[in-house]
Amino acid sequence: xxxxxxxxxxxxxxxATKTKIFCSCTTEFGGAPNTHCxxxxxxxxxxxxxxxxxxxxxxxxxxxALNCDITRYNKFDRKNYFYPDLPKAYQIxxxxxxxxxxxxxxxxxxxxxDVTIRIHEIHMEEDxxxxxxxxxxxxxxxxxxxxxxxxIEIVSEPDxxxxxxxxxYLAKLKSTFEYLGISDCKMEQGSMRADVNLSVxxxxxxxxxxxxxxxxxxxxxxxxxxxxxxxxxxxxxxxxGERVIQETRxxxxxxxxxxxxxxxxxxxxYRYFPEPxxxxxxxxxxxxxxxxxxxxxxxxxxxxRYVSDFGLxxxxxxxxxxxKYFAQLFxxxxxxxxxxxxVRYWIMTQILYFxxxxxxxxxxxxxxxxxxxxxxxxxxxxxxxxxxxxxxxENMFFGSDDFDIEKFIKDNxxxxxxxxxxxxxTVQNIIESNPKAVEQYKSGQTKIVGxxxxxxxxxxxxxxxxxxxxxxxxxxLENLKED
Amino acid sequence: MQITNELVxxxxxxxxxxxxxxxxxxxxxxxxEIVNYMDILNQLDTENIEPLSHIFNITNxxxxxxxxxxxxxxxxxxxxxxHTEEAFIVPKTVD
Numbered sequence: 285x286x287x288x289x290x291x292x293x294x295x296x297x298x299x300a301t302k303t304k305i306f307c308s309c310t311t312e313f314g315g316a317p318n319t320h321c322x323x324x325x326x327x328x329x330x331x332x333x334x335x336x337x338x339x340x341x342x343x344x345x346x347x348x349a350l351n352c353d354i355t356r357y358n359k360f361d362r363k364n365y366f367y368p369d370l371p372k373a374y375q376i377x378x379x380x381x382x383x384x385x386x387x388x389x390x391x392x393x394x395x396x397x398d399v400t401i402r403i404h405e406i407h408m409e410e411d412x413x414x415x416x417x418x419x420x421x422x423x424x425x426x427x428x429x430x431x432x433x434x435x436i437e438i439v440s441e442p443d444x445x446x447x448x449x450x451x452x453y454l455a456k457l458k459s460t461f462e463y464l465g466i467s468d469c470k471m472e473q474g475s476m477r478a479d480v481n482l483s484v485x486x487x488x489x490x491x492x493x494x495x496x497x498x499x500x501x502x503x504x505x506x507x508x509x510x511x512x513x514x515x516x517x518x519x520x521x522x523x524x525g526e527r528v529i530q531e532t533r534x535x536x537x538x539x540x541x542x543x544x545x546x547x548x549x550x551x552x553x554y555r556y557f558p559e560p561x562x563x564x565x566x567x568x569x570x571x572x573x574x575x576x577x578x579x580x581x582x583x584x585x586x587x588x589r590y591v592s593d594f595g596l597x598x599x600x601x602x603x604x605x606x607x608k609y610f611a612q613l614f615x616x617x618x619x620x621x622x623x624x625x626x627v628r629y630w631i632m633t634q635i636l637y638f639x640x641x642x643x644x645x646x647x648x649x650x651x652x653x654x655x656x657x658x659x660x661x662x663x664x665x666x667x668x669x670x671x672x673x674x675x676x677x678e679n680m681f682f683g684s685d686d687f688d689i690e691k692f693i694k695d696n697x698x699x700x701x702x703x704x705x706x707x708x709x710t711v712q713n714i715i716e717s718n719p720k721a722v723e724q725y726k727s728g729q730t731k732i733v734g735x736x737x738x739x740x741x742x743x744x745x746x747x748x749x750x751x752x753x754x755x756x757x758x759x760x761l762e763n764l765k766e767d
Numbered sequence: 768m769q770i771t772n773e774l775v776x777x778x779x780x781x782x783x784x785x786x787x788x789x790x791x792x793x794x795x796x797x798x799x800e801i802v803n804y805m806d807i808l809n810q811l812d813t814e815n816i817e818p819l820s821h822i823f824n825i826t827n828x829x830x831x832x833x834x835x836x837x838x839x840x841x842x843x844x845x846x847x848x849x850h851t852e853e854a855f856i857v858p859k860t861v862d
Contacts, residue, residue: 301832308835317853322838328846338832359820366783368857373782416854417861424861425854553781563821563828 285523286487289515290495291450291480292442295457296435297467298411298475299342304432305410306333306376306562311434313473317416317427325432327372333561339434340383342466343408344567345575346436347384349460349582350403357566358383360408360559365552368426369412377437378407379556383567390584391452392602399449402441411435442481442492447511451504454478455606459583462608468647471503478507483528484518493518494528498542501535510535514542586611594624600632609646610635616653621660629670630660634677651681659689671746672698702749704756707740711756714739715764725761733757768806770799 304311307324324331347354361379387403413431417424438457444450458469458476469476478501483493496518501510518528533542581589586605590596596604604610614631618624638644659680663673676698680687693699701707714736715722725732736757741748775794779786786794840853849856 302834303832308830308833309837310834316840318840318843318855320837321840321843323843326843335829336832337829340829364781366781368855368860415860417859422859424857424859425851426857427854555781558818558820560821563823563825565829566826 287484287515287519287522288487288489289445289482289484289511290442290492291444291482291511292495293438293440293444293450293453294479294481294497295438295440295454296411296477296479297346297438297457297461297469299339299434299436300465300467301336301338301342301434303336303338305336305339305408305434306432309432313475315429317425318429320429321431325371326428327370333376335562335565336434339408340565340567341575342434342464343383343406343436344572345464345579346438346461346466347387347406348572348575348579349464350384350387350389350406350438350457352384352387352403352406354567354572355381355383355385356568357381357564359564360562361556362559363409363554363556365554367412368424369415369431371413371426371428371431375410375412376559376562377409380558382407383565389453389456391449391456393446393448393452395448397449399443399452401443401449401453404439404441406436406438409435409437442483447508450478450480450507450511454504454507456583459606459608462647463580463582474502477502480507480511480514482511482514482518484515484522493522494530496528496530496542497532498535499532499545500537502537506535506537509540510542513540517542583611590614590624594618594628596624596628600628603636604628604631607646609649613649613651613653613656617656617660620653620657621664623660623664626660626664627656630656630673630677634674634681638678638681650685652685655680655687655689662689662693666702666749667700668693668698669700669747669750671741671750672700698747700749701744701747702752704752707744707748707752707756708760710740710743711736711753711760714743715760722761722764726765733761736761768802770795770802 298311301311303309304325307322309320309322309325312320324333344354359378359381360376362374363377363379364374366373382405384406385404387406389401389403391399391401393399411430411433413426413428415424415426440453444453454471454476461467461469467475471477480498480501481495482498483495485491485493496514498510498514501507514533521528529544532545534545535542583602583605587598587601590601590605591598594601604614610631614624614627617627621627635644635649639646659673659677662668662676663670668676675696676689676692679692680689718736718739721732721735737750737753740753740757741750744753772791772795775791775798776786779791779794844850844855847855
């Protein structure tokens with residue numbers, strides 16, 4: 285039987301405010317355990333939480349960016365559960381009137397498919413603490429530094445059918461929130477966390493199957509693996525006549541499997557009720573208009589502009605515009621050197637290569653646009669060719685702020701050789717020392733031209749102007765034919 | 768609303784409170800009294816009355832996003848029944 289996977293996502297995003305949602309403790313990541321704490325965020329009796337203005341602004345701007353209706357009259361609710369990561373024994377969240385509802389996100393997947401994912405709602409809430417377990421003893425040591433860090437939880441409709449849609453969705457959320465500057469969305473550091481609700485059903489069926497919820501997935505790669513594992517597990521159960529149990533499962537990255545979570549075996553009963561400590565929050569039409577007016581240009585609009593203004597392909601434009609950090613580097617460098625195609629070339633080849641091979645993240649790029657533009661101008665002027673340029677680019681990219689391109693080229697004697705006499709002399713040398721290849725060429729194997737070009741470039745240490753070498757080799761071989 | 772012994776046990780379990788048989792029946796009668804007392808409110812006609820979300824008619828009580836000093840860790844930990852130098856101690860709790 286053919287099966288269809290149905291998924292919905294709950295994505296938690298930590299907002300990049302300076303302080304926690306209900307107290308003035310710092311939200312800074314790291315820090316010695318329990319040093320970013322006060323009576324409010326450790327749930328001491330008699331304390332009064334006060335909402336951080338910035339949280340509301342960031343949240344509403346996220347809601348607008350995801351095409352949601354903004355709830356004008358907001359309330360908070362208590363979600364009660366007893367667990368040591370939550371010192372109050374309740375989490376302040378929003379159940380009855382979440383601040384944003386009925387949104388949608390338009391996506392293009394890796395294979396080029398257009399998909400729309402509907403957003404059911406987004407609500408504000410506080411993060412829980414971190415539990416550190418003793419290796420040998422029978423104790424757990426809660427660290428409440430993260431307790432009270434502001435979160436928004438984005439709840440999608442069950443609109444996902446394939447893993448690549450999930451990946452494209454998360455990439456889009458990350459890109460959008462980066463542009464808004466409201467979160468750094470680092471999955472590895474936990475500032476963006478995705479819970480995947482997954483069920484399977486026979487293809488063509490309209491009914492939903494029984495779903496499980498997967499937690500603890502903390503990278504794009506893990507999401508792919510977790511979905512593959514869990515969908516296979518459910519299909520195997522159903523095909524052998526068993527049934528899927530509705531439960532929360534934890535993804536184990538090392539084992540590559542999901543496991544039922546023991547603590548969630550009890551039926552969830554959060555006994556929500558209105559939060560009496562936080563007065564309602566109203567959002568005015570003026571505020572919403574203001575947030576719309578300061579909304580930055582997002583990836584889709586930028587990509588379109590890159591195609592129409594700079595002549596980039598849709599694919600390249602999508603990748604560069606997809607990251608705020610790429611886009612900033614690209615736009616500023618183009619402004620300085622006025623050569624979008626050459627700037628595109630170095631981003632798409634070298635920087636993407638560094639990302640894949642050396643785990644460089646776009647937000648970690650330190651290369652200054654001024655330096656990048658200077659480099660492009662040197663390549664354009666023909667002073668170094670692209671082959672040698674790769675070496676220069678790599679040293680510049682990973683070098684310190686005071687990396688001197690001119691000095692590097694001079695010290696390593698990398699200036700392009702465009703001396704026609706030297707080039708033709710080298711071509712003659714190579715032809716004379718490779719009689720066999722010359723015979724092959726004469727017998728019609730014209731592909732051998734590439735061999736000669738390669739040998740000449742090698743002899744000239746890769747520094748020759750490729751166009752000049754190309755021409756010299758072709759001319760010399762043509763002459764041989766006429767002999 | 769009927770408060771049964773089962774309901775008392777269920778709520779106790781959610782709150783991780785251990786109760787013996789005597790305590791359960793004691794709680795059952797006390798909780799029944801409280802809930803029955805609240806039932807008086809059900810005699811009122813609340814048809815056209817907005818639910819109260821806060822006792823004062825105020826909205827938008829918010830603070831600026833400015834960092835203030837957190838507490839000394841020692842101060843935060845000292846009220847806990849058990850703690851190390853850097854953290855609270857609770858029974859091992861693993862999912």
